[in-house]
Every structure is written in C-alpha cells, then in structure tokens.
Amino acid sequence: MKRALFLVALAACGGEAADRSTAAVAAADASYPAVREYDRGHFRIGATPTKAQLVAWNTDIGPEGAELPEGRGSAREGAQVFAQQCAACHGAEGQGLEPLYPLLISRDPRGEGFDFASDPKIPRSIGNYWPHATTLYDYIRRAMPLYTPGSLSADETYAVVAYLLAANKVIPDTATLDATALRAVQMPARDKFVPDDRSPTRP
Numbered sequence: 001m002k003r004a005l006f007l008v009a010l011a012a013c014g015g016e017a018a019d020r021s022t023a024a025v026a027a028a029d030a031s032y033p034a035v036r037e038y039d040r041g042h043f044r045i046g047a048t049p050t051k052a053q054l055v056a057w058n059t060d061i062g063p064e065g066a067e068l069p070e071g072r073g074s075a076r077e078g079a080q081v082f083a084q085q086c087a088a089c090h091g092a093e094g095q096g097l098e099p100l101y102p103l104l105i106s107r108d109p110r111g112e113g114f115d116f117a118s119d120p121k122i123p124r125s126i127g128n129y130w131p132h133a134t135t136l137y138d139y140i141r142r143a144m145p146l147y148t149p150g151s152l153s154a155d156e157t158y159a160v161v162a163y164l165l166a167a168n169k170v171i172p173d174t175a176t177l178d179a180t181a182l183r184a185v186q187m188p189a190r191d192k193f194v195p196d197d198r199s200p201t202r203p
C-alpha cells in the first residue's frame with residue numbers, strides 16, 4: 001500500500017514537471033519576437049550591408065597571402081606583444097595552458113616525423129603542424145586575443161607572427177616580417193598537406 005502511494009506521488013510530480021516545462025517552452029516562444037528584435041538591432045539581421053561594412057568584414061587572407069596588408073614587425077617587437085596580450089592564456093613560453101588554451105610554441109622532436117595519427121599525444125604546434133605562415137597572420141588578426149579579436153594593428157600582427165615563427169625555429173630571432181617576407185616563409189609541415197580538391201564546386 002505504501003509502495004502504491006509512493007508511485008502515485010511520483011506520477012503527480014512527473015505531471016507537474018511536464019506542466020512546468022510546457023510553460024517554460026511557451027514563455028520562450030513568446031519571447032522570440034523580442035529576441036529577433038534585438039538581433040535586428042544588434043546584428044542588423046535583415047538589413048543590406050553597406051559597402052564599407054563588407055570591406056570591414058572581408059579581411060580573410062588565403063594561403064598565398066595575396067591579401068596581406070601593408071605593415072611590418074620584428075620578432076623582438078612581437079615578444080612584447082606576446083608577453084602583454086597572449087601569454088596570460090598561452091603561457092609565458094607559449095607552452096599552452098591545458099585543457100583550454102593551446103600551445104603555440106614547440107618543436108618537440110617526436111613531432112618532426114609528423115606521426116600524429118599513431119600518437120595523438122604528440123604536441124601539434126605552429127612549428128610542426130601549420131602548413132602556411134600566411135594563415136597564421138589571418139587567424140591571429142581575426143580571432144586573437146580571444147576577448148578583443150581584431151584589436152591588433154597590422155604592425156603588431158606582423159610582429160607577433162614573427163615572434164611565434166622565430167620561437168618555433170622557423171625563422172631567425174632577428175627577423176622582421178612584412179607581406180613579401182611572410183609569403184616567402186616555408187613552414188616545416190608545408191608538404192604534409194595536400195589541397196582538398198574533392199568538392200564538385202571547385203573548378
């Protein structure tokens with residue numbers, strides 16, 4: 001008898017929970033127009049972007065580096081940018097802070113054979129894994145520092161890229177990079193990747 005009562009009580013609770021979640025869904029539905037209104041104002045969803053907005057967003061740089069901007073920066077200057085704007089997350093030596101923040105600097109000898117598939121623990125870094133130096137510039141300019149992406153000037157970006165490439169033993173510590181010099185950098189892992197030409201939309 002006690003057991004039966006318990007079951008009845010459980011069933012009642014279940015019903016209440018279901019009612020509450022239905023109410024929550026209804027409330028969320030009702031707030032959608034407000035959310036959409038916010039999106040329209042904040043992200044201007046539904047508005048045609050102006051030419052200036054398109055230009056401001058169109059900053060990606062492909063592997064060839066054709067879109068690299070003017071500017072220059074040395075590895076030495078980049079060490080300062082790194083210490084001030086990157087080390088808090090990526091570690092003073094670029095060693096990363098696992099599990100959240102990837103390592104940026106390493107030429108762990110185990111990685112030089114590019115045997116990452118058979119040992120996933122081998123650290124993959126700019127020095128042993130990235131195939132292009134140009135896309136390092138692209139990524140850092142668009143995505144880093146994590147909370148203030150897009151805040152680095154072209155010179156600061158060249159400098160921190162030079163610092164990272166030098167620290168990964170790809171270019172000398174004394175190097176200065178501009179668009180031409182960055183395009184000429186050969187990454188150690190350059191030939192470990194092949195272009196993915198499987199897409200039927202590619203010419």
Ligand code: HEC
Nearest residue numbers: 082085086088089100101102125126140144145146147160
């Ligand atoms: C607030 C923390 C934070 C700061 C500050 C920060 N980063 Fe990052 N960075 C991250 C996180 C998190 C990721 C991983 C992002 C992901 O995988 O989507 C990352 C990824 C990267 C990567 C890609 C690594 C790889 O091999 O995949 C590079 C390069 C990088 N950051 C460079 C920088 C540089 C240069 C700066 C300073 C100008 C910087 N980051 C500042 C948190 C940070």
